[in-house]
Amino acid sequence: MTTAIRPKDRDAVIQSLRAGVVPRIGQHLIQVGRFNEIAALNKDIETVADSGSCIRFVIGEYGSGKTFFLNLVRAIALEKRLVTIHADLNPDRRLHATGGQARSLYAEMMRNISTRSKPDGGAMQSIVERFVTEALKEAKASGRDPEVVIHEKMNILSEMVGGYDFAQVIAAYWKGHDSGNEQLKADAIRWLRAEFTTKTDARNALGVRTIIDDGSFYDHLKLMALFVRLAGFAGLLACLDELVNLYKLSNVQSRNANYEQILRILNDSLQGTSVGLGVIMGGTPDFLMDTRRGLYSYSALQSRLAENTFAVKGLVDYSGPVLRLSNLSPEDFYILLGKIRHVFAYGNPADYLIPDEALKAFMEHCSKKIGDAYFRTPRNTITSFVNFLSVLEQNRQATWQGVLGTVDIKPDINPDLDIPQEETAVQTPSAALLPAEEEESLATFKL
Numbered sequence: 001m002t003t004a005i006r007p008k009d010r011d012a013v014i015q016s017l018r019a020g021v022v023p024r025i026g027q028h029l030i031q032v033g034r035f036n037e038i039a040a041l042n043k044d045i046e047t048v049a050d051s052g053s054c055i056r057f058v059i060g061e062y063g064s065g066k067t068f069f070l071n072l073v074r075a076i077a078l079e080k081r082l083v084t085i086h087a088d089l090n091p092d093r094r095l096h097a098t099g100g101q102a103r104s105l106y107a108e109m110m111r112n113i114s115t116r117s118k119p120d121g122g123a124m125q126s127i128v129e130r131f132v133t134e135a136l137k138e139a140k141a142s143g144r145d146p147e148v149v150i151h152e153k154m155n156i157l158s159e160m161v162g163g164y165d166f167a168q169v170i171a172a173y174w175k176g177h178d179s180g181n182e183q184l185k186a187d188a189i190r191w192l193r194a195e196f197t198t199k200t201d202a203r204n205a206l207g208v209r210t211i212i213d214d215g216s217f218y219d220h221l222k223l224m225a226l227f228v229r230l231a232g233f234a235g236l237l238a239c240l241d242e243l244v245n246l247y248k249l250s251n252v253q254s255r256n257a258n259y260e261q262i263l264r265i266l267n268d269s270l271q272g273t274s275v276g277l278g279v280i281m282g283g284t285p286d287f288l289m290d291t292r293r294g295l296y297s298y299s300a301l302q303s304r305l306a307e308n309t310f311a312v313k314g315l316v317d318y319s320g321p322v323l324r325l326s327n328l329s330p331e332d333f334y335i336l337l338g339k340i341r342h343v344f345a346y347g348n349p350a351d352y353l354i355p356d357e358a359l360k361a362f363m364e365h366c367s368k369k370i371g372d373a374y375f376r377t378p379r380n381t382i383t384s385f386v387n388f389l390s391v392l393e394q395n396r397q398a399t400w401q402g403v404l405g406t407v408d409i410k411p412d413i414n415p416d417l418d419i420p421q422e423e424t425a426v427q428t429p430s431a432a433l434l435p436a437e438e439e440e441s442l443a444t445f446k447l
Contacts, residue, residue: 005029005347013343018386020379022067024120030339031072033332034065037325040318041073041280045080048278049234055269057295057305058282060325065378066282069325070239073280077237078116082278083127083228085109086239089246095217095261097254100197102214106221107194109238125189128173131231135174150174153230161219165208166227172206194220218265225277235276243283247294259298266304266321288322333378334359337385344389353392358400362388365404 009026016023023030044054060066074084086109087093093105112121135153139146154167169191176184187205194212196202202211212220225236249255262281268274288295288305296302304321311317328336337359345351366381388407392400 003347005343007346010343010346014386014390017340017382018390020383022071024071026343027068027072027075029343030336032336032339033328034069034325036316036318037069037323038072038076040323042076044278045073045077045082045237048237048276049080049082051229051235051275053269053272053274053276054278055266055321056278056280057288057322058280058325059285059288059322060282061327062284064325064327066325067241070241070280070282074114074237074239075119077278078114078119081116081234082237083113083115083123083233083235084237084239085113085224086241087112088242089240090242091245094246094249094254094258095240096257097214100214102217103194103197103212106212106217110193110224115233124192125185127228127231127233128170128189128192129177131170131227132174132177134232146178147171147174156230157223157226160223160226162210162212162216163223165210166220166223168208169206170227172208192224218261222268222274222277226275229276235278237278237280239280239282241282243281244287247283247287247290255293256298259295259301262295263298263300263304266301270304270321328378330363333381334363336378336382337362340382340385341389344393353389354400358404361401361404362407365407 005026009029013023013026013029017030041056044056047054058066058069060069070086074086077084087105089095089105092101093108094101095105096102110124113123113127114121115123115126117123118126131153132150135150136146139149142149150171151167154170157163158167169188173185173188176182176188184206190196191202191206191208191211196205196211199209199211202208210216221236221238228236246255246258249258265274265279269277269279286294291297291302295305307322308317308320338356341352341354341359342349344353362385366384384407388400388403391403392398395403
């Protein structure tokens, strides 16, 4: 018995694939292959839920499905009662900076914070509300004052870097909750989302002396991981995509500072000191292995991320921090086309627009046009297939044989190949006069 696909899910998947982007909902409808990789990440999620930590570098060619894979992992994490956050890096969002780019990355991650009941982001307030509600239940059961219970729960945070003010902000939210002061509650949520840009504004609104800024990015990530556990969730999973933007930084010092931040996160995770925090970073092989400007250009990272030399001749190792996405096989791609056809028909095989032989003919057409890239980096191929089915759906008099010959498919072009020229480590006389912050901003402007 087949299950009908809701029009909302069907349209979301089709429109996203047609635009060449990852669907926000309905990923399970078109998932194929990558079973070993998914199993490895599922084990990581269970480790985080068991008060552990994990870090993974998901490496794949441009257009190979990294973003889709990361979205799928986030969906699995939500089902396992984790809180997820995610963001794409760009010139204005980085792991380390002095001009607000790291705070901007943190703010974007907090805007996208999700729970199982709010999978599309914006779940910060519901998480804090859940923490307060749990504290009230505990206070009522023990006959104690709710504020005392809340402060006891927050003691573990106060001992961490930046934890005292974090605890003060949560206490301020409780006061707003208790007194009906909506403005105080809103200001507390703004602080947690890193939306305060000056310490003066934060002190006037909440009485705290610090804000989440570039220097405290990672410390507050660890604080948030502990807080969501106090709120009753299993842990925090952070997904960062497009790390190739660090690889593209032209300023050597800026790039190395970001790699130093990655090294810090990696060390904490491998040593188990970032409790309840999982980090997944997506990038291309160049971002990882380029010894001139990739992660391998930083010797400490190269030694920690080196390949397992015993995993050769068909042997695999999915336990290391680097997870290479295997290419889809032609068989996987055939199944994927069949699933897209199924989604088009709202899950009803009787309404399929094309027969099985058309799927094979489409693959042969793609192979002649662009070779085996059609299934190895399938983004453009999938878009073409969706366009192919759309024409057949709206022109019932047309035959798939007649339409197929008009389908034009071009190979995916990786924009990351066009990277800015690297600045030399030796400063020119004019550059030497610039403060470090201005020099870094200038490098960003050049991007």
